[in-house]
Structure formats: C-alpha cells, structure tokens
Amino acid sequence: MRIAGCGMRNKNGTRMSRRQALALLTAGPVAAMTWTSAEAEQAHEHAAQARAQAQPSAVYKRRFFTAHEYATVGVLVDLIIPRDERSGSATEAGVPEFMDFMMIDQPRRQVAMRGGLALLDKLSQDRCGKRFVSATDRERRALLDEIAYTSNPDPGLSHAIAFFSSFRDLTATGFFTSKMGVADLHYVGNVFVDEWTGCPDAALKKLGVTY
Amino acid sequence: MQIIRQPKVHDVCIVGSGAGGGMAAKVLCEAGADVVMLEAGPMWDAAKDSKMSAWPYDSPRRGAAMPSKPFGEFDGCLGGWDIDGEPYTQADGSTFDWFRGRMLGGRTNHWGRISLRMGPDDFRRRSLDGLGDDWPIGYDDIKPYYDKLDRLVGIFGSIENLPNEPDGVFLPPPKPRCYELLIKQAADALKITCVANRLSILTRPLNGRPACHYCGQCGRGCATHSNFSSPSVLLPPALATGKLRIVTGAMAREVLTDAAGLATGVSYVNKADRRDYAVRARIVVLAASACETARLLLNSTSGRFPDGLANSSGAVGRNLTDSTGLGVSGHIPKMEHGVAHNEDGASGAHLYMPWWLDNGKLDFPRGYHIELGGGRRMPGFGVLGAIQRFNGVGGYGRSLKDDYRRFYGATVNFAGRGEMIPNPDTYCEIDPNVVDAYGIPVLRFHAKFSDHEVLQAKHMQETFRELIHTMGGTPLTAMPTREQNYGLENVGRIIHEVGTTRMGSDPATSVLNANCQAHDVKNLFVADGGPFVSNAHKNCTWTILALAMRTAEHIALSRNQGTL
Numbered sequence: 001m002r003i004a005g006c007g008m009r010n011k012n013g014t015r016m017s018r019r020q021a022l023a024l025l026t027a028g029p030v031a032a033m034t035w036t037s038a039e040a041e042q043a044h045e046h047a048a049q050a051r052a053q054a055q056p057s058a059v060y061k062r063r064f065f066t067a068h069e070y071a072t073v074g075v076l077v078d079l080i081i082p083r084d085e086r087s088g089s090a091t092e093a094g095v096p097e098f099m100d101f102m103m104i105d106q107p108r109r110q111v112a113m114r115g116g117l118a119l120l121d122k123l124s125q126d127r128c129g130k131r132f133v134s135a136t137d138r139e140r141r142a143l144l145d146e147i148a149y150t151s152n153p154d155p156g157l158s159h160a161i162a163f164f165s166s167f168r169d170l171t172a173t174g175f176f177t178s179k180m181g182v183a184d185l186h187y188v189g190n191v192f193v194d195e196w197t198g199c200p201d202a203a204l205k206k207l208g209v210t211y
Numbered sequence: 212m213q214i215i216r217q218p219k220v221h222d223v224c225i226v227g228s229g230a231g232g233g234m235a236a237k238v239l240c241e242a243g244a245d246v247v248m249l250e251a252g253p254m255w256d257a258a259k260d261s262k263m264s265a266w267p268y269d270s271p272r273r274g275a276a277m278p279s280k281p282f283g284e285f286d287g288c289l290g291g292w293d294i295d296g297e298p299y300t301q302a303d304g305s306t307f308d309w310f311r312g313r314m315l316g317g318r319t320n321h322w323g324r325i326s327l328r329m330g331p332d333d334f335r336r337r338s339l340d341g342l343g344d345d346w347p348i349g350y351d352d353i354k355p356y357y358d359k360l361d362r363l364v365g366i367f368g369s370i371e372n373l374p375n376e377p378d379g380v381f382l383p384p385p386k387p388r389c390y391e392l393l394i395k396q397a398a399d400a401l402k403i404t405c406v407a408n409r410l411s412i413l414t415r416p417l418n419g420r421p422a423c424h425y426c427g428q429c430g431r432g433c434a435t436h437s438n439f440s441s442p443s444v445l446l447p448p449a450l451a452t453g454k455l456r457i458v459t460g461a462m463a464r465e466v467l468t469d470a471a472g473l474a475t476g477v478s479y480v481n482k483a484d485r486r487d488y489a490v491r492a493r494i495v496v497l498a499a500s501a502c503e504t505a506r507l508l509l510n511s512t513s514g515r516f517p518d519g520l521a522n523s524s525g526a527v528g529r530n531l532t533d534s535t536g537l538g539v540s541g542h543i544p545k546m547e548h549g550v551a552h553n554e555d556g557a558s559g560a561h562l563y564m565p566w567w568l569d570n571g572k573l574d575f576p577r578g579y580h581i582e583l584g585g586g587r588r589m590p591g592f593g594v595l596g597a598i599q600r601f602n603g604v605g606g607y608g609r610s611l612k613d614d615y616r617r618f619y620g621a622t623v624n625f626a627g628r629g630e631m632i633p634n635p636d637t638y639c640e641i642d643p644n645v646v647d648a649y650g651i652p653v654l655r656f657h658a659k660f661s662d663h664e665v666l667q668a669k670h671m672q673e674t675f676r677e678l679i680h681t682m683g684g685t686p687l688t689a690m691p692t693r694e695q696n697y698g699l700e701n702v703g704r705i706i707h708e709v710g711t712t713r714m715g716s717d718p719a720t721s722v723l724n725a726n727c728q729a730h731d732v733k734n735l736f737v738a739d740g741g742p743f744v745s746n747a748h749k750n751c752t753w754t755i756l757a758l759a760m761r762t763a764e765h766i767a768l769s770r771n772q773g774t775l
Contacts (some may be wrong), residue, residue, distance in 0.1 A: 061713075079607055079608060080608070080611065081611070081612050084609055098271065101272070102272070106275070126614065128435035144607050149604045149605055150605045151604045151605075164605070165605055168594075168611075170594045173594055177270050177274070177589045178267075182266065184616070185588060185590060185615075186551035187589060189555035190264060190427075190428075192424045192426070193426070193555070194424070195425055196386065196425045198388075199386075199389035200550070202550045203554075204389050206550050207389050207390065207393045208545075209389055209396065209547060211386060211387075
C-alpha cells in the first residue's frame with residue numbers, strides 16, 4: 001500500500017475538476033470540490049428561492065382549539081402584542097394559527113392551554129358575569145391587570161398568573177418568529193456575507209468597545 | 212440465524228462514518244486499501260438536505276424541537292437522545308443521556324466545530340496529580356497529526372503560546388462581535404484569559420472548499436462545505452479513490468472472528484429488510500462512537516471470547532467519561548436597545564476562555580474552558596421567553612411590546628466544559644434483559660459524578676456570575692445548590708463521551724495498545740473516542756480525528772511492511 005497525500009486527486013494523481021469529482025460521487029454523498037465564492041453565493045440564493053416556492057398558501061385549518069377557545073386566543077394575543085407604529089398585531093402575524101399548530105405538534109401543552117383558557121373565563125365570569133370574549137375592553141384589561149404581572153402576590157391567582165406567563169411566552173414566539181416579528185426586531189442577518197469585517201462602529205460605540 | 216454472507220473480502224471494514232470512521236476511510240483508501248464502511252443511518256448531503264438559510268417562519272413549527280430533532284427542526288443532525296426502536300437503559304439511581312447520530316457523518320453533523328488540541332499535561336495527568344491514568348502516548352506523538360489535520364480540514368485561531376493549550380496551524384480568526392469585546396473587557400478585569408476561538412470553519416478557501424459566508428448556522432449543515440463534517444471533508448476524497456463502498460442503514464450486530472481469534476468481518480442488520488448480512492474484511496476498524504463500539508465488542512461473544520471481544524481486561528465499557536457542563540445566562544443592561552446590525556458571524560463564539568488557573572490553589576483537580584454566546588441571534592422558538600426575568604413583572608400591551616424590543620439581544624451566555632475524571636461508578640454494560648428493535652442487546656448505563664466534578668461546577672457557576680456582574684448585568688437564574696450538583700448537566704449531556712476502550716501499555720487494564728490496536732485481537736482497531744485514557748476539557752473531536760489519522764497510517768504502514 002501507498003500512503004498518498006491529502007487532497008482530491010484522480011487515479012493518475014492529477015487534481016480533479018469539480019465535474020469529475022461529482023461524477024464519481026453520484027452514488028454517495030455529493031460534495032462540491034472546487035467551489036468559488038460566487039458559486040457558494042448562488043447556492044445560497046437557490047436554497048432561498050426553493051424555500052420561497054415551497055411556502056404553503058392554503059388557509060390554515062384549526063385543529064385543536066374549539067371555536068370559542070380560538071376566539072378567546074385571538075383576543076388575548078392582541079391584548080399581549082397589539083398593533084403599534086412599528087408593526088402589526090399578533091393576530092395579523094398569524095399567532096393564533098401558530099398556537100393551534102403547536103398544540104397538535106407538542107400535545108404535552110394541551111391540558112395546560114385548555115385549562116388555562118377555562119380558568120380565564122371563570123375569573124371573567126366572577127368579575128363581570130361574562131366570559132372573556134364577551135367582556136368589554138375595559139373589563140378584559142382589568143382582569144389582565146391582575147394576572148399579567150408576576151409581581152402580583154395574590155396566592156389565589158397563582159395558577160392564572162402561571163398560565164398567562166406561559167401564554168405570553170408562546171405569543172412572543174409566534175409573533176417574533178413571524179416575518180413581521182423578525183422585521184420588528186430589526187434582525188438583519190441570515191444573508192450571504194462575503195467577508196466578515198466585524199460589527200459596525202455604531203454598535204461598538206454603543207457598548208464602549210473598539211477593535 | 213441465517214446470515215447473508217457476501218463473498219468479497221475487503222481489506223478493511225470500518226463501522227461508523229463520523230469523525231473517526233471518515234478519517235480512517237480517507238487515509239486507508241488513499242493508501243490503496245479496499246474499504247467497506249457500515250453506517251446505521253441514511254445518506255445525507257448538506258448541499259441539498261441542509262436547512263442552512265431557513266427562516267423560522269418557513270415552518271409552522273418555527274424551528275421548535277421535535278423528538279427526532281432535539282436541537283430544533285432545522286438542525287442538521289438526525290438522531291437524538293431517544294431513537295425509535297433503539298432504547299438504552301439506566302442502572303438504579305443513574306441518569307446517563309446518550310445522544311446518537313444516525314446519518315452519514317454521524318455526530319460530525321452536530322457539533323460546535325470547537326477544535327481544541329489536548330496539551331502535553333493532558334496525556335500524563337496521573338503523573339501530575341495522581342488521579343486517573345497516563346496515556347501510553349504523549350503530545351509529541353500526536354502533534355504531527357494535529358498539524359496535518361489543521362492543514363487538511365482548516366481551523367481558525369490565534370497564536371497565543373499558552374501553557375498546555377498548544378497552538379495549531381491556524382487560518383485567521385474572525386473579528387469578535389461587539390458584545391464579545393464587552394465580555395473580554397470583563398474577563399480582562401477578572402484576569403481570565405480570553406482569546407480567539409478555535410473552530411474548524413474556513414475563514415479562507417482551503418483545499419477546494421470555499422470560505423465561510425457567515426450565516427451563523429453551522430448546526431444546520433453547511434451547504435457550501437465551509438465547516439468540517441465527515442461527509443464534507445473526509446468522505447469525498449475517500450470515495451474519489453474508487454476504493455470505498457458505503458453501506459447505509461446497516462446496524463452492526465457483532466464483530467465476527469475465526470478459530471484463531473482474529474476478526475474476519477462484521478455482521479449487521481439491514482434496516483430496510485431487517486435481515487442479517489455479513490461483510491468480510493482482513494482488518495476491522497470500529498468507529499461507531501465510544502459507547503456503540505463498546506456495545507458491539509461486548510455483544511461479540513464466542514467460546515473463545517465469552518466476555519466480549521477484546522475484553523480480557525474487563526475494561527470494555529469502563530473508564531467512561533463525558534465533559535462536565537453547565538451554563539449561565541445574564542441580562543446585560545448595556546446591551547439593551549442594541550444597534551441593528553448583522554452579527555451572525557461564524558457559527559459559535561469568535562472568542563473563548565481557555566483554562567487559566569493553577570489547581571494548586573483550588574479545591575478541585577483539572578480544569579474547564581468557557582464558551583460564549585449571546586447577542587442578536589436569529590429569532591427562533593422560545594425567543595424572548597420569560598420576559599419577567601428582564602422587566603421584573605411580565606405585563607402585556609404596548610409597553611410589553613416595547614420591552615421585547617428593548618431586551619432583544621441584551622443577553623450573554625457562558626457555558627463551561629470541563630474535565631471529568633474516570634471513576635469506577637461510571638460505565639456501560641450490556642443490559643441482560645433488553646434488546647433493540649433489531650434484536651441486538653442494548654447498553655445499560657451507570658453514571659455518577661464525584662466531588663471533583665461537583666466542586667468544579669461550583670467554580671464555574673461563581674465565575675460565570677462574576678463575569679455577568681462585572682459586565683453590569685444580572686444572572687437570569689438563581690445559583691443552584693450543592694444538592695443540585697451546582698447545575699451540572701447529566702453525564703452524557705455534553706455529548707463528549709469517551710474512554711470505553713481505553714489505550715494502555717498493560718493488557719490487564721486496557722483494551723488497546725498505543726496504536727489503538729486491540730491487545731487481544733491484532734487485526735482489530737478502534738478509531739472513535741473509545742481509546743481516550745482521560746477526557747481533557749478540550750472537546751474530543753479534534754483528538755478523535757488526529758488519533759484516527761495516526762491509527763489508519765499505522766494500519767497502512769503495517770500492511771505495507773507485512774506485519775499485519
């Protein structure tokens with residue numbers, strides 16, 4: 001046996017072209033051998049295009065929530081993340097659809113969600129004689145002022161506060177992972193960067209650091 | 212049982228296609244050997260299968276974890292802690308978490324590309340502190356292979372001349388992110404060494420692979436092969452020789468032996484038709500991962516080897532360690548209302564903190580390094596969760612929405628990865644009652660930390676909290692108690708398990724000799740993390756690769772000289 005050097009060479013010991021290499025590898029893993037930066041960027045764009053074309057366009061069909069629960073969810077998520085000058089509301093970002101999907105995808109969440117919404121209605125009934133969706137905006141906010149703050153020490157509301165915290169977390173994920181939410185946070189990555197040159201001066205200055 | 216035997220006798224059969232298997236295949240094929248490789252998972256090609264540039268909203272799941280994708284649905288590693296049909300069990304009172312890759316390239320598709328060399332002291336710890344054992348080789352034996360590895364695979368870093376943290380052949384490191392500079396300020400104030408990270412990600416084109424394009428998503432699989440994985444770097448040149456045959460969906464059952472006690476090949480279950488097959492080979496190289504290799508050997512029993520193959524020492528499955536690990540996150544007010552900019556960078560931190568202290572002044576032996584994170588990451592499932600940890604109350608409405616904007620990116624994370632010392636209570640063995648879906652007896656784990664690891668964890672916690680406080684921030688979790696092992700993750704959780712077929716010069720206490728060749732079976736070698744005698748805090752992959760290269764070159768040379 002002979003111990004050869006590293007690198008991609010053919011049987012004659014000469015350097016292989018990418019085409020030769022690909023032809024050899026079709027039965028196995030297809031690895032690119034001589035990518036240029038431009039080719040890599042092109043691959044990145046192709047992947048992005050393929051993804052865009054694969055977007056589902058069909059209207060989402062509710063699978064977990066009842067009609068009443070779904071209406072409650074819609075009201076609640078928009079109270080948590082309302083429309084403002086910078087972006088739309090949670091329902092405009094598709095948060096109720098996301099929540100319904102996650103209840104099916106992660107069934108361990110189902111009981112706490114269903115029970116939490118039932119508890120919300122119970123508390124609303126106690127306070128104004130109406131279920132949460134039927135309450136006025138003022139009545140809804142009065143209830144949230146009690147259960148949306150983990151600083152509320154009332155032991156009688158601990159379950160509602162825990163439910164609301166968890167519901168708020170799922171709302172935040174639903175909103176800030178939507179296209180609208182990613183833009184709202186001014187996340188500007190996930191792009192092809194030819195040469196990493198570090199963070200811009202404004203960002204360095206803000207933290208009081210320099211290169 | 213009827214086994215479908217294939218008539219061809221290969222030069223070498225390699226079990227596993229990850230770091231060790233891939234390297235062995237590359238070296239042996241290029242040396243002219245005819246190699247068959249068994250891989251339990253399917254083919255996977257990052258160029259077309261990777262979700263590298265996916266946005267969270269490309270999926271209704273928004274990147275959340277799934278049972279088959281514990282690190283998120285876009286993650287590039289198939290496998291996980293729980294695999295359908297492939298259970299493992301725990302001895303009473305033990306909790307060992309076993310992450311397995313099931314795909315071409317194995318767990319090289321998973322890791323963080325942190326590529327640290329072990330240093331001279333790491334090979335002779337018993338001589339230095341009386342704990343564990345020395346390796347039968349030293350740094351000088353492995354250094355040439357680390358050097359060749361750096362040049363072949365590509366790694367960025369900076370020349371630092373630090374004690375016991377050998378420099379490599381480095382590509383230029385990427386500039387730190389702005390918050391990493393802020394972390395470095397705190398580290399400098401606390402006299403903690405903080406230098407450029409050492410990652411096997413290309414900052415310059417190398418050997419036909421393009422440089423990184425800084426999308427920060429190495430974990431999803433790099434479609435341009437700009438980071439290291441076995442299928443991106445090692446398997447293509449092996450396949451190009453025309454000498455490598457890869458059999459996927461092949462779950463190895465046992466190593467076959469002849470009357471003389473030599474290995475003759477490997478039997479496996481083809482997952483597609485669930486029948487048993489056997490490949491024949493003159494040399495067998497096991498690179499199935501430390502624990503799978505131990506399982507395979509322990510399941511390879513015969514009249515001649517009643518306790519399993521290569522196990523006359525009883526050391527197979529013993530000496531099992533993982534890295535210690537825990538993490539602390541902090542809210543840093545200075546980072547609030549951050550300036551919008553793209554700081555994806557290379558995946559993982561651009562800086563890290565190697566071990567910097569003298570154990571003579573501490574209440575635990577050995578050390579750990581610190582990995583960093585934080586900043587303006589791509590929003591994913593769980594983003595901005597538990598906002599009450601930041602604003603103190605939670606809340607709702609317009610002010611909450613503004614809080615989310617204010618606190619996005621205002622977090623740093625510190626993760627410790629430290630050395631666990633082998634102990635007699637941590638090992639794996641065959642469960643006498645349980646088989647997997649292919650009828651192969653499974654592993655039962657015993658796992659226990661000693662005070663060495665628990666006291667090290669306490670030190671990590673205190674250090675990370677001090678760093679956060681020095682940055683003017685607040686830790687997001689309370690300090691765990693002694694009863695909680697100070698937050699130490701379960702053994703196995705860091706996915707650095709090694710040591711189950713350790714090397715040594717004494718066949719009575721070790722499985723392999725200094726060439727990773729079984730003492731008991733001269734044509735049987737191990738090329739994964741199994742041969743490690745100790746588990747320095749250096750994240751094992753780079754040493755697995757260097758050792759596998761050394762082992763494979765030894766095999767080629769021995770065959771050339773007619774001694775094997």
